[in-house]
Amino acid sequence: MLMILCSTAKLENDNKSENVKRGLRTRCEQGLRPSMAPTGYLNEKRKDKPCEVIVDPVRAPIIKQMFEKVANEQWSGRKLHHWLKHEVKFKAASGKHLSVSNIFMILKKTFYYGVFEYPVGSGNWYTGLHTPIITKELYDRTQEKLIRSDINKTNDKEFAFTKLITCGLCGSGITACEKFKYQQNGNTHRYVYYICTKAKNPECKGGYIKEEDVIDQIVKILDTLDISELGIKQKFEDEISRYNKFRRIALGKGREKHNEEDEFDAKGYAIYLLTEGSITEKRELLSNLKSRLILKDKLITLRPEGE
Numbered sequence: 001m002l003m004i005l006c007s008t009a010k011l012e013n014d015n016k017s018e019n020v021k022r023g024l025r026t027r028c029e030q031g032l033r034p035s036m037a038p039t040g041y042l043n044e045k046r047k048d049k050p051c052e053v054i055v056d057p058v059r060a061p062i063i064k065q066m067f068e069k070v071a072n073e074q075w076s077g078r079k080l081h082h083w084l085k086h087e088v089k090f091k092a093a094s095g096k097h098l099s100v101s102n103i104f105m106i107l108k109k110t111f112y113y114g115v116f117e118y119p120v121g122s123g124n125w126y127t128g129l130h131t132p133i134i135t136k137e138l139y140d141r142t143q144e145k146l147i148r149s150d151i152n153k154t155n156d157k158e159f160a161f162t163k164l165i166t167c168g169l170c171g172s173g174i175t176a177c178e179k180f181k182y183q184q185n186g187n188t189h190r191y192v193y194y195i196c197t198k199a200k201n202p203e204c205k206g207g208y209i210k211e212e213d214v215i216d217q218i219v220k221i222l223d224t225l226d227i228s229e230l231g232i233k234q235k236f237e238d239e240i241s242r243y244n245k246f247r248r249i250a251l252g253k254g255r256e257k258h259n260e261e262d263e264f265d266a267k268g269y270a271i272y273l274l275t276e277g278s279i280t281e282k283r284e285l286l287s288n289l290k291s292r293l294i295l296k297d298k299l300i301t302l303r304p305e306g307e
Contacts, residue, residue: 024118027051031129033116038109039063039092039102040133053130060133062090063106067134070107071141077103082202107146113139160282161194161214161293166303168296170201176211194295209298217300218286218293219271 027034032051037043040063044052062084069075069083077100084090085097092098098106110116114132117125159176167174175197181189194214196206273281286293291302 028116028118028124028126031127033111033118033126033128033130035118038111039098039106040112041130042093055131055133056093059090059092062088063112064133066103067107067112067138067142070145071138074145078199079202104146107142110139158279159192159194160211160279161286164283164286165194165214165293165295165300167196167204167206168294168301169206170196170198170204172197172199172201172204174295196295206295207298209295213298214295214300215274219274221300221302222270222274 024034033053034051037053040056040060041053042056044050044054046052066080066084069080075083080103081098081100084103090098092102106112111128111130112133113136114130115125115127117123159178161174162176163173165174166172173196174194176192176194179191179193181191183189192211193208194211195208196204198204198206270285273285277285289302291304294301294303
């Protein structure tokens, strides 16, 4: 009897599940997306029009401008974020400002030109009854710009001092870019510049600084530091041991043995890594500093943590 009752209950639940799925599928086939209206649309409150949405007269024009600014003017997500928050004072229906991730979600949503996928990732596409805010052509051009941006991010090269220096004007991080100069004789010169990301203040006036100038200034800073300030004393001691072992093995018994108690110029070795070492060695060296590197008016200074 218990088995029969349990089987009956399970059958009833399964039937309910199928009925719900069938109902949702029917709504989609009718062109109605069964979920909350995305930003730029409002849910129809009339009970005789369930799942229908209407264009938000306040937010829809701004949503369209977002697509146009990316497609026509190559605006970045952060520039859009600053424009929406500080110039347009745009807020979603929830009363909150859009984050950068929200902006990219909107720019990738096909609902705005009239089609939608439900459930997301299922591969089932439907044509909506709602009024499109943008055209398919505008959507496609926007996606081209976003794809190029993603490719550029994927192919970003690693630079020695990114994420290790802070802008002294606005507190944002420092990023890098490289430029190439091609001469008529076939020579190519590569230049690396560091500049503020302007993440905290898009109007930051922090200028460019060459990588060579960054290295020269950091070398001068290291020359004034105590070895304990570098925070990598143990690394130097391990390097001494490895170097002495190499000399004993490589030079052989017939050569003069190297005294393990000889002084090792740790500070000189740090400067050597900074000027001649690999990107990984430079980053490891500077990441162990007990103070933060600050770039302001093309000058690198140290600021203790916590200030």
